[in-house]
Amino acid sequence: MPWTREEMAERAALELKDGFYVNLGIGIPTLVANFVPSDIEVVLQSENGMLGIGPFPYDDDVDPDLINAGKQTVTALPTSSFFSSADSFAMIRGGHIDLAILGAMEVAANGDLANWTVPGKMIKGMGGAMDLVAGVQRVVVVMSHADKAGNPKIVESCSLPLTGIAVVDAIVSDYGRFTLDRNARSLRIDELADGIDLETVRAHTGITVLAG
Amino acid sequence: MPWTREEMAERAALELKDGFYVNLGIGIPTLVANFVPSDIEVVLQSENGMLGIGPFPYDDDVDPDLINAGKQTVTALPTSSFFSSADSFAMIRGGHIDLAILGAMEVAANGDLANWTVPGKMIKGMGGAMDLVAGVQRVVVVMSHADKAGNPKIVESCSLPLTGIAVVDAIVSDYGRFTLDRNARSLRIDELADGIDLETVRAHTGITVLAG
Amino acid sequence: MAKRKIFSDAETALAGVCFDGMTIMSGGFGLSGNPEHLIAGLLASGVKDLTVISNNCGADGFGLWTLLNNGQIRKMVSSYIGENKLFAELYLAGKLELELNPQGTLAERIRAGGAGIPAFYTKTGVGTVVAEGKPVEEFDGALHVRESWLRADLSIVKAWKADPEGNLVYRKTARNFNPNMATAGKVTIAEVEEIVPAGSLDPDHIHTPGIYVNRIIQGPSYEKRIEFRTVRPREEEPA
Amino acid sequence: MAKRKIFSDAETALAGVCFDGMTIMSGGFGLSGNPEHLIAGLLASGVKDLTVISNNCGADGFGLWTLLNNGQIRKMVSSYIGENKLFAELYLAGKLELELNPQGTLAERIRAGGAGIPAFYTKTGVGTVVAEGKPVEEFDGALHVRESWLRADLSIVKAWKADPEGNLVYRKTARNFNPNMATAGKVTIAEVEEIVPAGSLDPDHIHTPGIYVNRIIQGPSYEKRIEFRTVRPREEEPA
Numbered sequence: 011m012p013w014t015r016e017e018m019a020e021r022a023a024l025e026l027k028d029g030f031y032v033n034l035g036i037g038i039p040t041l042v043a044n045f046v047p048s049d050i051e052v053v054l055q056s057e058n059g060m061l062g063i064g065p066f067p068y069d070d071d072v073d074p075d076l077i078n079a080g081k082q083t084v085t086a087l088p089t090s091s092f093f094s095s096a097d098s099f100a101m102i103r104g105g106h107i108d109l110a111i112l113g114a115m116e117v118a119a120n121g122d123l124a125n126w127t128v129p130g131k132m133i134k135g136m137g138g139a140m141d142l143v144a145g146v147q148r149v150v151v152v153m154s155h156a157d158k159a160g161n162p163k164i165v166e167s168c169s170l171p172l173t174g175i176a177v178v179d180a181i182v183s184d185y186g187r188f189t190l191d192r193n194a195r196s197l198r199i200d201e202l203a204d205g206i207d208l209e210t211v212r213a214h215t216g217i218t219v220l221a222g
Numbered sequence: 223m224p225w226t227r228e229e230m231a232e233r234a235a236l237e238l239k240d241g242f243y244v245n246l247g248i249g250i251p252t253l254v255a256n257f258v259p260s261d262i263e264v265v266l267q268s269e270n271g272m273l274g275i276g277p278f279p280y281d282d283d284v285d286p287d288l289i290n291a292g293k294q295t296v297t298a299l300p301t302s303s304f305f306s307s308a309d310s311f312a313m314i315r316g317g318h319i320d321l322a323i324l325g326a327m328e329v330a331a332n333g334d335l336a337n338w339t340v341p342g343k344m345i346k347g348m349g350g351a352m353d354l355v356a357g358v359q360r361v362v363v364v365m366s367h368a369d370k371a372g373n374p375k376i377v378e379s380c381s382l383p384l385t386g387i388a389v390v391d392a393i394v395s396d397y398g399r400f401t402l403d404r405n406a407r408s409l410r411i412d413e414l415a416d417g418i419d420l421e422t423v424r425a426h427t428g429i430t431v432l433a434g
Numbered sequence: 435m436a437k438r439k440i441f442s443d444a445e446t447a448l449a450g451v452c453f454d455g456m457t458i459m460s461g462g463f464g465l466s467g468n469p470e471h472l473i474a475g476l477l478a479s480g481v482k483d484l485t486v487i488s489n490n491c492g493a494d495g496f497g498l499w500t501l502l503n504n505g506q507i508r509k510m511v512s513s514y515i516g517e518n519k520l521f522a523e524l525y526l527a528g529k530l531e532l533e534l535n536p537q538g539t540l541a542e543r544i545r546a547g548g549a550g551i552p553a554f555y556t557k558t559g560v561g562t563v564v565a566e567g568k569p570v571e572e573f574d575g576a577l578h579v580r581e582s583w584l585r586a587d588l589s590i591v592k593a594w595k596a597d598p599e600g601n602l603v604y605r606k607t608a609r610n611f612n613p614n615m616a617t618a619g620k621v622t623i624a625e626v627e628e629i630v631p632a633g634s635l636d637p638d639h640i641h642t643p644g645i646y647v648n649r650i651i652q653g654p655s656y657e658k659r660i661e662f663r664t665v666r667p668r669e670e671e672p673a
Numbered sequence: 674m675a676k677r678k679i680f681s682d683a684e685t686a687l688a689g690v691c692f693d694g695m696t697i698m699s700g701g702f703g704l705s706g707n708p709e710h711l712i713a714g715l716l717a718s719g720v721k722d723l724t725v726i727s728n729n730c731g732a733d734g735f736g737l738w739t740l741l742n743n744g745q746i747r748k749m750v751s752s753y754i755g756e757n758k759l760f761a762e763l764y765l766a767g768k769l770e771l772e773l774n775p776q777g778t779l780a781e782r783i784r785a786g787g788a789g790i791p792a793f794y795t796k797t798g799v800g801t802v803v804a805e806g807k808p809v810e811e812f813d814g815a816l817h818v819r820e821s822w823l824r825a826d827l828s829i830v831k832a833w834k835a836d837p838e839g840n841l842v843y844r845k846t847a848r849n850f851n852p853n854m855a856t857a858g859k860v861t862i863a864e865v866e867e868i869v870p871a872g873s874l875d876p877d878h879i880h881t882p883g884i885y886v887n888r889i890i891q892g893p894s895y896e897k898r899i900e901f902r903t904v905r906p907r908e909e910e911p912a
Contacts, residue, residue: 029677031884053838053883053884055884056607057537058463058466058607058610059607059610060606060607061882061883061884062838062876065666066664066665066666067664067665067666068665068666068668069665069668072660072663072665074465074466074608074658074659074660075466075467075594075605075606075607075608075658077463077464077466077607077660077661077662078607079463080662081463081464081517081661081662082662082663082664083664083665084664086606086876088871088872089836089837089838089840089871089883090876091840091876091883092604092606092607092877092879093609093879093882094541094610094611094612094613094614094641095463095489095537095538095540095541095610095611095614096541096542096545096611096614098538098541099537099538099541099542099788100542100784100787100788100856101856101882102538103538103542103556103558103788103789103790104786104787104788104789104856105789106787106856106884107884133515133532133534134514134515134516135512135513135515135516135534136513136514136534136536136537136564137513137514137536137537138513138536138537138538139536140536140538140539140558140559140562140564141536141537141538141539141558144557144558144559144560145557145558145789171562171563172561172562172563173562174560174562175560175561175562241438243645265599265645267645268846269776269777270702270705270846270849271702271846271848271849272845272846273643273644273645274599274637277905278903278904278905279903279904279905280904280905280906280907281904281907284899284902286704286847286897286898287705287706287833287844287845287846287847287897288845288846289703289705289899289900289901290846292901293702293703293704293705293756293900294901294902294903295899295901295903295904296903298637298845300597300632301597301598301599301633301644302637303601303637303643303644304637304638304640304843304845304846304848305640305643305848306780306848306849306850306851306852306853307702307728307776307777307779307780307849307850307853308780308781308783308784308850308853310777310780311549311776311777311778311780311781312545312548312549312617312781313617313643313645314777315549315550315551315777315781315795315796315797316547316548316549317550318548318617318645318646319645334800345754345764345771345773346753346754346755347751347752347753347754347755347773348752348753348773348775348776348803349752349753349775349776350752350775350776350777351775352775352777352778352797352801352803353775353776353777353778353797356795356796356797356799357550357777357796357797383801383802384800384802385801386799386800387799387800387801542788542790549781550795550796551781551793551794551795552794552812552813552817553793553794553810553817554785554790554792554793554794555790555791555792555793556789556790557789571792573791573792573821574791578791578792582812603877604877605877606876606877609877636878637845638842638843638844638845638848638878639875639877639878
């Protein structure tokens with residue numbers, strides 16, 4: 011059975027290492043914060059200008075001046091810091107963030123990522139996605155393995171407008187956990203969801219899949 | 223009689239306008255702070271990271287963490303602010319400082335300035351001088367009109383290594399107050415020291431001098 | 435100068451600085467840290483054909499959306515205009531220009547505008563539509579695209595506190611683009627929740643030095659609309 | 674990570690990060706805001722062939738001068754080395770390389786190194802020796818020279834206070850190059866006058882977020898030598 015959103019977030023949390031500074035994208039990646047192993051400490055960055063994101067506030071602690079990049083109300087921690095947008099992206103662009111976990115529409119064999127727009131539909135804008143994938147040390151994508159019609163989202167070459175070139179390092183999908191070997195242009199299986207086999211993955215993947 | 227250092231500083235202070243943000247160089251320019259007209263307010267910037275320089279401290283108020291760009295102990299004012307070197311020079315480079323008053327070795331007809339080194343002598347470094355002349359809105363030079371041998375320091379073209387090109391707007395020397403017309407490559411007299419006449423100025427100036 | 439920087443309200447602070455066709459930077463991330471009263475002042479002024487540089491363009495009924503709704507904006511320079519149906523309609527109808535920037539590139543271009551840096555190189559956007567038509571060059575083994583500075587005729591920013599000299603302090607994530615935009619306007623007007631006496635702000639903790647601020651108003655009240663109120667339940671008390 | 678960033682002294686904090694031929698950034702302006710104890714630690718370590726990026730090179734008997742005097746420095750990247758006779762001797766004897774930068778260009782190059790900007794354009798230095806061999810281009814009617822980023826194997830900085838996460842706060846003009854250098858080192862070690870408990874520093878007033886700081890020491894005492902003690906007399910009391 012394919013993994014649920016929570017199961018995907020839990021597997022993506024395996025990417026976290028003690029001491030990491032991490033940026034989590036909107037959607038499933040935000041859920042990763044709920045699965046940080048208890049024996050490690052990570053610091054979450056929000057590109058609107060915050061390091062050290064705490065849990066969501068209690069109802070009576072909501073502060074409109076304290077939001078994350080998804081514009082959700084959050085809280086601060088005793089060691090949090092706030093800074094300007096330019097300083098925030100200097101931090102991102104300068105390579106100081108260890109890991110970003112982001113959603114995606116397409117990932118190519120060479121690590122190209124498309125996750126910001128579908129031509130013909132309304133343009134919303136890329137927000138900080140292009141800066142994040144270009145700047146952070148390691149990019150992990152969390153997404154459904156195939157689209158609703160069952161077509162692969164991991165493809166030889168992206169058909170959608172790119173967010174960044176050769177940036178994706180690993181993928182957590184509802185089918186499993188994978189490492190992308192950008193040089194070999196192949197996907198290596200690290201773990202499969204119960205009931206998902208190699209055949210199924212290969213049938214719904216547009217690039218070479220290795221059994222890991 | 224040529225002006226004294228104090229008289230030169232007093233004349234340079236005529237360049238100050240109400241509301242100006244000003245950077246004063248080391249030496250005579252620093253003295254300009256003593257001659258700010260009482261009916262105007264100016265804010266002094268120090269390129270090591272301070273806006274709003276107060277007077278020198280009393281002996282028992284000296285703070286080693288509070289110095290100006292000449293490394294002299296100073297004081298803060300109620301509206302002072304401190305910032306990093308990069309922020310300080312962003313302020314300077316971005317054109318936010320209205321006026322810099324600086325010393326000089328040579329000024330050329332087109333406004334070129336040489337004030338940081340003499341080849342063959344020990345190099346001390348340009349410090350913030352190149353940034354200041356390139357970034358501030360108006361540059362006023364305070365210097366002796368001629369060198370010790372009586373040779374002009376205002377010349378057709380600088381022989382010393384440049385600090386900046388076409389940057390000087392006005393000069394206060396011991397002979398008088400002058401405006402440099404960079405397009406016409408000439409020096410216009412605004413005021414002469416008592417006993418200094420046009421002949422004397424022309425004899426010690428390497429470019430065209432106009433009677434004002 | 436001090437007191438002369440303080441104006442009574444948005445209308446008087448905006449007097450003499452607005453003209454049709456001008457470029458305006460407006461601080462804020464979503465609806466957080468928005469110059470609410472100055473936006474309302476622009477609405478009242480009727481100034482039009484605006485190019486507005488702002489990370490977003492308000493949200494339905496709020497912030498810059500009101501200027502869009504009043505037909506005052508010709509072009510937006512933003513990174514994300516998702517929460518705005520009106521924007522979509524006007525854009526698809528060809529009534530609005532849009533220049534999308536990666537958020538970090540937008541922030542850095544504004545910082546560069548204030549800092550006198552006409553161009554800089556970044557990895558962000560290489561190989562994407564963002565880099566089309568721009569010089570690309572390799573540094574340290576990676577391709578970088580050249581981006582240029584952004585400056586404005588007017589910057590409107592929202593801070594928490596100001597002193598009479600215009601020194602500003604922001605609060606939490608309401609800081610966002612505000613300090614960067616404050617440096618990049620020919621004229622910068624700040625609105626704050628409180629104007630405090632000189633000497634009330636610690637000189638070590640000024641986020642925007644007064645040199646960048648030409649005019650200040652104290653807003654009478656702040657709506658501070660929350661876009662996505664997200665909360666957790668209180669843990670149960672142990673019995 | 675917190676406590677793991679705190680080291681007992683300069684020697685232990687420097688252990689494992691020094692190697693001959695490395696590039697080190699050292700904060701401070703003149704002798705103000707100098708990482709006194711970490712410089713002493715570098716002296717004790719004997720690491721040599723150093724390229725040191727610092728606005729100045731100490732003063733006779735103090736700061737980086739001590740490393741120079743011990744023959745550990747191969748090259749300085751600075752804006753002003755005026756108060757240093759030893760520097761003059763070594764330089765004239767060909768025993769020391771020197772790369773002079775305009776002070777603002779130096780600061781911006783360091784900021785660029787930390788911010789992932791490999792190159793930028795500035796008016797500073799156009800038409801001078803500083804621009805020799807560098808691309809020059811016109812923007813907005815004025816010539817600008819291209820400058821490149823600076824990064825270091827190690828940055829040593831001095832702050833006033835740190836919390837266990839490495840958030841730093843500086844004091845007055847002792848801030849100077851320190852926050853910029855903190856961002857541009859592969860490893861950054863901060864020394865502070867006081868390590869305060871988590872929660873003691875206001876998150877709105879952190880100058881250097883902890884992400885930039887790998888190791889922290891609390892200096893046992895600070896000499897803070899003044900180069901030019903300049904005072905005014907007390908006004909006489911009215912009779």
